[in-house]
Amino acid sequence: MDPSTGQWDECLVRDTFCAEDARHILQMPLREGVHDFVAWQFDSKGIHSVKSAYKMHMELKSMRKNGGVGRSTAKAGNLNTCNDDSWKRIWRLPCPRTVQMFTWRLRHESLALLTNMQRRGLKVKSTKCFFCGHADEDGGHLFIKCKSVKVVWRELALEKERRELGAISSVHAMMDYLWGLNILKRMQILTFWWMWWSARNKLRKGERVLTAAEVARRTRSSTLEYMQVFLPEPKPQCTDKWRPPAQDMVKFNVDGAFVPGELHAGWGAVARTSDGEVVGARAGRQELIQDAFAAEAVALSNAVSFASDLGIIRAEFETDSQLLAEAMDIRKVDSSAYAAVIEDTKYQLKL
Structure with a gap:
């Protein structure tokens, strides 16, 4: 700091630190009489929370996965502006929390599919699909390719979307495809998948499951209900552009x-x-x-x-x-x- 001005000594800072660090240091405002304090730089208010720590953990995990390197400096609250917003859009879906949780598990490939359980070292008697009994039960087969599920796709008039999803091998790319559809189709597919997953669990327990036509009918009615209940109402336009203060202000x-x-x-x-x-x-x-x-x-x-x-x-x-x-x-x-x-x-x- 420059003792005469009480501000940063810009020449000294730039000579001491690399260009990127110097830029961030010089952006820190200084005021007399303000003492140093402990703050969490990954939150816009400087407050540490489990939520912000989780975000940092996920960002570091993504960086390691992609072979990235860390940064010595970062602006406050940068975890709230990360490039991967796929988790945010899930929690903004106009549907009950159960459907959102199912979508989150689908996105993170954590559904208890038989092939997933076997891959994680759990003992399963068979990995064959509970509906058709022919192919191994993975996400692509259960929700898209099984002969039983194809009937529901046709009932919903979404055969074109089924074929396009069937050509995608990555779960992440599949979710991006869903978010490229209009919101009604997106919600129909996710709601249908959630109901189909529930039917699969009932079939695994030996319980009676709904017919394909009934699954399609409930999907359509539930989706319309979700859209009416969970979509925010359009905000009325404000016509009062300026509100005057009190008489003496x-x-x-x-x-x-x-x-x-x-x-x-x-x-x-x-x-x-x-x-x-x-x-x-x-x-x-x-x-x-x-x-x-x-x-x-x-x-x-x-x-x-x-x-x-x-x-x-x-x-x-x-x-x-x-x-x-x-x-x-x-x-x-x-x-x-x-x-x-x-x-x-x-x-x-x-x-």
Whole structure:
């Protein structure tokens, strides 16, 4: 740090660290009076949780599988923006949790298929399909190629999709294919597979199973019900573009602009009275910004300084960043990478 300015000594940092590390260090905001604290860099709020640890474990596992290497630095919360979002889209499916869990197990190839059990060292009397008794029971046969399951595909008028899925050998590619279909067909296939898996388990226990026509009928009715119950209703368009503050207050509308890949951001603030009269406006550019949240935090900090310069005591600040609004809660101590800026802004607002 430069003792005269209280900021990073850029030349020293760049001479000491490699270019990538230096870039991340210089992006860390500094403020006087803020002490060091322990934070979990893989969470946007700096808080460690089992969820974020699991995400890190899965990312490291994927990197080892693909022969990748680790990084010495990474921006806060980067696990929430990983390239593989296949697990996220499963939990967003418009269906009950049981169907989502089945899809998750299908995606991770963890269904108790006979061939899977044998491959994992479990003793099975036979790996033959419970429906036809001819071929080995794997996912491709049970859900796509078995003569019994083909009848359900035809009942659902999805023979074309069945043939295209039959030509795919990878489970991951198969799931990508399903997400390329429209949502109704996707839900019909996943619901049908879930029901077929339930029928298979009943058949294994010697219980009576539904006919192919009944499975198809229940698939169609259940899918329509899921779409009605679980799909979110369209949000009504907001016609009130600007809400005036109280009579004796001035409202500051604040916004930050960030382009991924750039190392800077723009910010702007407009102050209006309750009558909508513009008191003032200010905009600027901030260097060494690494994400959109940092841009919003810097915008709010500059807006508070702007209000101070105007001599406005009773002010209201509005931002479109929900994460920033939560971070500004004075009852909580922020532990994110931008804690210095956020806590300094809170302090200014108290004055």
